[in-house]
Amino acid sequence: MSTKTYFEATEFNNIKEILCDTVKKFPDKVVYLIKNAEEKDPEKKYKKITYKKLFSMVNSFGTALFNLGYKGKRIAIWGKNRYEWALTHFTNLCGGIVSVPLDKDLQYDEFEQSVKRAKVDAIVFDSKQIDKIDEFKKKNPETVKEYICMDKMDGYICINDLVSKGDKLLKKGNKEYVNFEVDSDAMNILLFTSGTSAQSKAVMLSQRNIASNIYAMQLVEPITPNDVTIAFLPFHHIFGSTCMTIMMACGVTTTFPDGIRYIAQNLKEYKVSMFVGVPVLVEAIYKNIKKEVKKQGKEKLVNTARKVTDVLKKCKIDVKRKIFKDIHAQLGGDLKHIICGGAPLDKEIAEYFNSIGIRIIQGYGLTETAPVIAAEDYKIIKPGSVGRAMSNVQIEIVDKDENGIGEVIAKGPNVMLGYYEDEERTNEVIVDGWFHTGDLGYFDKDGHLFLTGRKKDMIVLKNGKKVFPEEIEAIINRLDFVEESMVFGLPKEDGDVKLSVKIVYNKDAMEKECPGKSFEEIKEDFWEKIKEINKSFPTYKYIKNMILTDEELIKTTTKKVKRQEEMKKILAEG
Secondary structure (H helix, E strand, O other): OOOOOOOOOOOOOOHHHHHHHHHHHOOOOEEEEEEOOOOOOOOOOEEEEEHHHHHHHHHHHHHHHHHOOOOOOEEEEEOOOOHHHHHHHHHHHHOOOEEEEEOOOOOHHHHHHHHHHOOOOEEEEOHHHHHHHHHHHHHOOOOOOEEEEOOOOOOOEEHHHHHHHHHHHHHOOOOOOOOOOOOOOOEEEEEEOOOOOOOOOEEEEEHHHHHHHHHHHHOOOOOOOOOEEEOOOOOOOHHHHHHHHHHHHOOOEEEOOOOHHHHHHHHHHOOOOEEEEOHHHHHHHHHHHHHHHHHOOOHHHHHHHHHHHHHHHHOOOOOHHHHOHHHHHHOOOOOOEEEEOOOOOOHHHHHHHHHOOOEEEEEEEOHHHOOEEEEOOOOOOOOOOOOEEOOOOEEEEEOOOOOOOEEEEEEOOOOOOEEOOOHHHHHHHEEOOEEEEEEEEEEOOOOOEEEEEEOOOOEEOOOOOEEOHHHHHHHHOOOOOEEEEEEEEEEOOOOOEEEEEEEEEOHHHHHHHOOOOOHHHHHHHHHHHHHHHHOOOOHHHOOOEEEEEOOOOOEOOOOOEOHHHHHHHHHHOO
C-alpha cells in the first residue's frame, strides 16, 4: 500500500546540498543553543549559533583539515552530544571525509579496536575522554596522526584554533574545501552497530542513504522552523545523527540536555516543542506523570477526561491541551510531539500520551537502513504499530507462519552500501537488493507494520509454539515498581525450555511505599502479579519461573538489553 505524504520537500543528493539550502532559507535563525552552566550572568549564559555561523565554521574547519592533509581521510568523533560534535560531523560530510562516530561510553579495549578496524587517521574528542586518549597514544604511537580536542587542553590542538586558522586561509583565497564536490554514493559514514549480541558490525553509509531518509521523513512528519528540540539521543547512533541532520534541514533549533535527571527542567527551560527519544526515556516520563497524578489523587478524573476528550476529538473538537494543561505544565507546557524509535514502545503508553494531547510518532529502522524504513505520521497513528513504509522504501514480509508473521525485509535508497571489509556477512543480509532485517512482524489490512520481536530472540518451544518475549515484557513493565524485565527460555534437560522472566524493580521506591517488607515477601507479591498476567495468555505462554533483582540489565548505550550477555549471567549464577 502506497504511503500518503502531507508536506512538500526538496529531495537532495547529499548533506552538503541540504546544509547550503537551509542556510539560504534561515541564515539568522538559531540552529544550536548552548548553555554555559558556570556562567552567572543570564545575558551570557546561552550561546547562540545561527545557521549562517554554522556554515561559516564548517567551511573554516574543513579548510583547516584539508590544509593538514585530511582530504579523503577518516576522522573519528568521540564524545557526548554537543555543538562541536555536530560541527565535526557536518564538516566531515561536506568535505567527503569519512566520519566515524564512536560511542562515548566505549571501554578502552572497544575504543582501541574500533579505531584500528576503521583505519582512523584523526580523532576529534571530548576532553572527558582524555585518559583513554592518552593511553591509546602511548600504546599506539603511529596509528593516528592527529588528536583534536573539542575543548582547550594543553598538548592538543583545539577545534576553535583550527576554525580560526581555516578562516585565515579562506581569506587568503584557499577555496579547495568550499569548492569540493561530494560523491553522494561513496562511503562517507562508517558507523558501528550497538552490538546487542556478537561483535559490533561496521556499517558503510553514503550521503545519499541519509539524504533520502531525511526527504522521506519531511514528507510525513510535522517538523517546522518554529520547533525547538533537545538532543537526548546520542549522536554516535544512526537514529541520533540522522535526526540531528533532519532538524538542521527543517530549520529547527537544537538544545542539549543537562542529564536524564533534568528532563522536566530542560523541557521547560528551552520551551521544547518536540524531541526524539527511545522507549526507555518515554517510559520514564510516562511513569513520572502517572506518579504525580496518583499523588494528587486524580487518577479517576484523568482517565474519565481522557475518554471524554477522545470522543470530542472524533467530533473535530480538540480540547486536550486545555483539559490536561497541568500535566503539560510538568513537561514545560510547549511539548507537542515525541518521535520514538529504537525499540517497540508499549501500546498503552503511546495511547496515554496521544490521549492527553502529546502526539507520539513511532518509527522503525536499523543502522543498516540509515535508519528509518517505516513510521507513523502526524495524521495516521495506530498505537502498537510502527507505521507504514516510507514513500521511497518497499517493505515485504517473507517466510510467513500460519499467523502471517514473518521476517521484515526492505529495499530503498537508504539501504547501506554493506558491512566494512565483510563481504560474506553483507551477502547474507542483502539479497537481490533486499535488506533482511532479522525482525519479525506482520501487516494489517491498511498496510501498518506491527513488529513481534527479533528473529534471534524468538523462543521456540518443543511443541513448535512460538513466544515473542517483547509481547510479554510490555505487560510486565506496566506493573508498579517494575523498572524493566527480560523474558527468556531457561533450558530443561528434555530439550524444551521453561518460560522465565527476570524483573528489575525499584528497591528505593518499594521500601518507601511498603516499609518493613522482606525481600521474600516482595518477591511473592510480584509472583502473584505474574500469575495474574499469565491468565491473559494461552497456557504455552505462561511464565513459570521468576528472578527478581534491583540490578539493571546489561544494555547497549541506546538502552537495548544485551539478551545473550544477560543469559550468560543468568546461567552462570545458576
